[in-house]
Amino acid sequence: MSEAVSFKGNKDGIVLLLDLSVEFESLCQMIVQKLWESRNFLGDHTSLIINSGAIALNDGQRLALKVLLQSLGHEVKYFLPEVPVEGTQKAAEQKISEPKVPDNKVYEPKVSAPKVSAPKTVVPEIPVQTEAEVSSISELADIEHYLTKSALAVRKNIRSGQKISYDGTLIIFGDVNAGAELEAAGHILVLGALRGVAHAGCKGDKKAVIYANQLRSVQLRIADLIARAPDGENTKRNIPEIARIIDNYLVIEEV
Amino acid sequence: MGEVIVVTSGKGGVGKTTTAANIGTGLAAQGKKVVLMDTDIGLRNLDVVMGLENRIVYDIVDIANGNCKLKQGMIKDKRFPELYLIPAAQTKDKNAVNEEQVRAICEELRQEVDYVIVDCPAGIEQGFKNAIAGADRAIVVTNPEVSAVRDADRIIGMLEANGLGNPVLVLNRVRPNMVKQGDMMSVEDILEILAIKLLGVIPDDDNIVISTNRGEPTVLDQQSRSGQAYRNIVKRIMGEEVPLMNLDEQEGFFTRLMKLFKGN
Numbered sequence: 204m205s206e207a208v209s210f211k212g213n214k215d216g217i218v219l220l221l222d223l224s225v226e227f228e229s230l231c232q233m234i235v236q237k238l239w240e241s242r243n244f245l246g247d248h249t250s251l252i253i254n255s256g257a258i259a260l261n262d263g264q265r266l267a268l269k270v271l272l273q274s275l276g277h278e279v280k281y282f283l284p285e286v287p288v289e290g291t292q293k294a295a296e297q298k299i300s301e302p303k304v305p306d307n308k309v310y311e312p313k314v315s316a317p318k319v320s321a322p323k324t325v326v327p328e329i330p331v332q333t334e335a336e337v338s339s340i341s342e343l344a345d346i347e348h349y350l351t352k353s354a355l356a357v358r359k360n361i362r363s364g365q366k367i368s369y370d371g372t373l374i375i376f377g378d379v380n381a382g383a384e385l386e387a388a389g390h391i392l393v394l395g396a397l398r399g400v401a402h403a404g405c406k407g408d409k410k411a412v413i414y415a416n417q418l419r420s421v422q423l424r425i426a427d428l429i430a431r432a433p434d435g436e437n438t439k440r441n442i443p444e445i446a447r448i449i450d451n452y453l454v455i456e457e458v
Numbered sequence: 459m460g461e462v463i464v465v466t467s468g469k470g471g472v473g474k475t476t477t478a479a480n481i482g483t484g485l486a487a488q489g490k491k492v493v494l495m496d497t498d499i500g501l502r503n504l505d506v507v508m509g510l511e512n513r514i515v516y517d518i519v520d521i522a523n524g525n526c527k528l529k530q531g532m533i534k535d536k537r538f539p540e541l542y543l544i545p546a547a548q549t550k551d552k553n554a555v556n557e558e559q560v561r562a563i564c565e566e567l568r569q570e571v572d573y574v575i576v577d578c579p580a581g582i583e584q585g586f587k588n589a590i591a592g593a594d595r596a597i598v599v600t601n602p603e604v605s606a607v608r609d610a611d612r613i614i615g616m617l618e619a620n621g622l623g624n625p626v627l628v629l630n631r632v633r634p635n636m637v638k639q640g641d642m643m644s645v646e647d648i649l650e651i652l653a654i655k656l657l658g659v660i661p662d663d664d665n666i667v668i669s670t671n672r673g674e675p676t677v678l679d680q681q682s683r684s685g686q687a688y689r690n691i692v693k694r695i696m697g698e699e700v701p702l703m704n705l706d707e708q709e710g711f712f713t714r715l716m717k718l719f720k721g722n
Contacts, residue, residue, distance in 0.1 A: 360653050362615030363608055380611045380651060398651075 208233040210241065211254075216280060217245070218252045227264055227458065228416035228443050231271055232376060232394045235356065238275050250280040259284045263458035267414050267445055270390050274354040274372035354389070361385070361399065368405075381421070390414070400424070409448045418444040418455065428453045460491075460568040463575055463695070464593035466617070468609030470580030472601045473630040473660070476670060477688075478577040479507045481597070483675040484692030486541035491571040493532060495544040495563070497589040498579035499554055502546035509673020510535065510543050519547040522559035528566055537678070542571075552584040557591035564592025573695075582616060590617065596625035597657060602632055602643040611652055626657035628691065633662045634705040658691035660684050661705050 207222040207230060219237075221230055238245065253260070253268060260268070260282060269279050354372040361367060361375060363382025372389035383399035385391050390411050391403040397415035402424035404411030409426045422431045423446050430446070430453040443458040465478040475498075482494040496504035499519065505511045516531040521544065535541035544563075547554060567574045578589035590596065596617050600610035610627070617625050629645060636642035645659055663684035669676040677688040683703075690700045 362618075363612035365615050378651070378653065382608055382612060396650075 206233075208237045210237075213252070215252055216250060218254050218283075221253065221255045223255050223258045223260075227267075228394060231267065231392075231416075234268070234271060235275065235374060235376075235394070238272075238277065239356075245277065247276060249277045251277055252280045252283060254283040257284075261458075263443075263445060263456055266412070266447075267392075267443070267458050270372075270412055270414060270445075271374075271392060274374060274390055274392065276354070360395070363399075370406075379415075387411070403446075412445055412447040414443070414445045414458070416443045417441055418446065423453065423455075425453055430455075460571045461573055461595070462564045462568055462593045463573060463595055463597060464578050464590050464622075465575060465597045465599060466578035466586065466589060466613055467580065467599040467606070468582065468613040469600070469606045472599050472606050473628075473666075474580070474599050475503045475507055475577050476666060476676075477597070477599050477628055477630065477660075478575050479504060480675045480677040480685075480688040481692060481695065482541065482573070482575040483508075483535075483538070484677040484688055485573050485575075485695065486535065486538040487678065488692060488696065489540075490573055490696075491540040492538075492573045492575065493542045493544060493567050493571050495567075495574060495576045496546040497555075497560065497576055497585060499546045499585065500548065500551045501579065502548050504577045505533075505543060505545045507670050507673060508535065508543055508675070510545075511673075514545050517545045517547040518560075518563070519550055519554045521563055522555040528563065540571075552579065552588065555588055556584075557587055560588045561592040582612065586613075586616070590620055590622060593622060596622045597628055598625045598652075598654070599628045599630055600648070600652075601630055602637070602645075602648060604643070607643065607648055607651055614652060614654060624655065626655045627652060628657050628660065630660045631662040632659050632705060656702075657694055658687055659702060659705065660687045660691075 207225040209220045211218045211220050219234070225233070251272060265282055272279050354374055355369040356374040356376065357367060358376045360377040361379040361383040363380050366384040366386070367373060368386040370388045372392070373385055373387035374392045374394070375385070376394050378395040379385060379393050379397045379399045379401070381398040385399065385401040386405045387403055388406045388408065389403070391401045391413045393401070393415040396417035396419055397413070398419045400422050401413050401420060403413045404426040405424070407426050411425055413423055413425065417440070420432065422429065425446065425448050428448060428451070444455050445458050446453060446455045448454070465474050465481070467474050478494060482492050486492045494504060494508065495518065496502050497518065498504070505514055510533050513533045516526040518531070520526045521528055521531040531544055532542040533545065535543065564574055576589050576593060579585035598610050598613055598617070600606045614625055617623070627649070629648060632645070633642055637644045645656070649656060661683050663676070663682060665676050665679060665682040666684050669679065676682050676685040677692065679685040686703060690703060693700045
């Protein structure tokens with residue numbers, strides 16, 4: 204069985220091949236893991252082409268992936284297929300060509316490792332690190348986490364009464380339970396259920412977004428805007444959603 | 459070497475003391491040597507639930523301060539020869555002992571017995587810190603209520619931060635009929651939030667009130683359903699694989715018949 208997330212090289216650069224038969228939320232997690240595992244091979248700030256095969260990604264998914272890659276220090280060069288209609292043809296081409304060029308495929312060495320636990324050590328060279336931030340990380344001494352150039356990724360459920368602040372983008376692999384708080388100067392991505400309060404762009408960045416596989420917060424904050432869940436409504440939706448500021452309104456959209 | 463297990467919850471009134479008493483008694487009934495330790499100084503209850511109130515001479519503060527020997531402070535249970543209770547002091551408060559003292563007591567006890575069951579007070583202050591100081595593992599008790607689950611979540615986080623990762627959950631006072639009607643959180647709902655291993659589910663049972671008032675742990679009552687649930691938990695603590703009991707059996711044929719007549 205081939206992996207749901209893999210790399211391939213083409214004339215434009217490195218292509219990140221995604222298998223959309225896998226749930227989008229799981230895909231996001233795999234992408235982060237893959238990129239982390241291949242950090243030596245990818246280097247700093249690489250432009251990646253994202254190829255989702257036969258099915259084109261929708262706008263929300265594209266936004267989520269852009270944020271995801273950005274937060275890991277990379278960027279999206281362009282998406283393939285570009286629009287859903289052209290999708291089928293291009294995907295077909297790609298599917299045929301893929302097995303023919305195995306030598307173009309660049310896999311990082313640790314492909315078979317099933318659960319790669321992120322190193323507990325903090326990467327020393329972090330450009331944006333303040334005093335407060337260091338303390339928030341040392342509180343997490345027992346938590347598996349790692350830092351990229353601009354993101355702190357935490358592999359743990361964040362429970363009631365726990366707070367994580369970070370001066371960049373925050374990625375949580377796990378649930379953020381009610382009563383927990385997240386605060387990030389950049390984006391916040393929760394690859395699990397977000398039930399606690401999240402504050403993205405806490406230093407005023409209105410472009411910051413909050414993404415969660417299950418967005419169930421009672422309150423969200425981006426920059427200086429605060430949105431709360433409607434009273435009495437208790438819908439449990441299991442779809443990934445993304446919150447961002449559009450025209451000075453905090454808008455939550457399906458991904 | 460014995461094992462020190464702390465029973466904790468965050469929120470009060472969810473059944474910590476009842477659970478500690480039943481687990482301790484259940485383990486003793488299985489032939490284990492057990493000490494129950496009440497760390498709820500100032501609001502002690504475990505002695506009452508165990509029916510041993512009239513035997514208290516020394517308490518945990520006396521032991522901690524060296525006013526008596528450990529053996530003197532261990533009250534022998536009236537049912538089992540190898541079950542002991544270390545009661546909390548009632549006239550002092552949580553700051554009467556510190557973590558080091560409790561840890562030292564636990565260390566001494568674990569040389570002597572198979573299990574030390576520590577009953578933790580509600581809250582997250584000094585009493586909680588004392589209770590978990592010497593523990594090897596933790597049992598978190600909660601009820602199917604949003605506030606209790608919220609507090610349990612907080613406690614699990616604090617346990618993990620204090621090196622007691624992987625606590626197990628006892629879900630107390632579950633009412634299967636209410637769950638069925640969607641009026642109560644289900645076991646699954648709670649496990650989804652707390653994401654820890656389930657040790658057992660105790661159905662809401664009037665027998666608990668009776669047995670608590672009488673000082674006779676329900677785990678010894680072969681007829682009661684909550685007793686059965688606790689017996690299963692005891693076996694799981696001892697490493698046996700016991701399937702979760704079916705909570706729906708609660709309604710016998712007669713009850714259902716009655717309901718039918720009542721049009722309920």
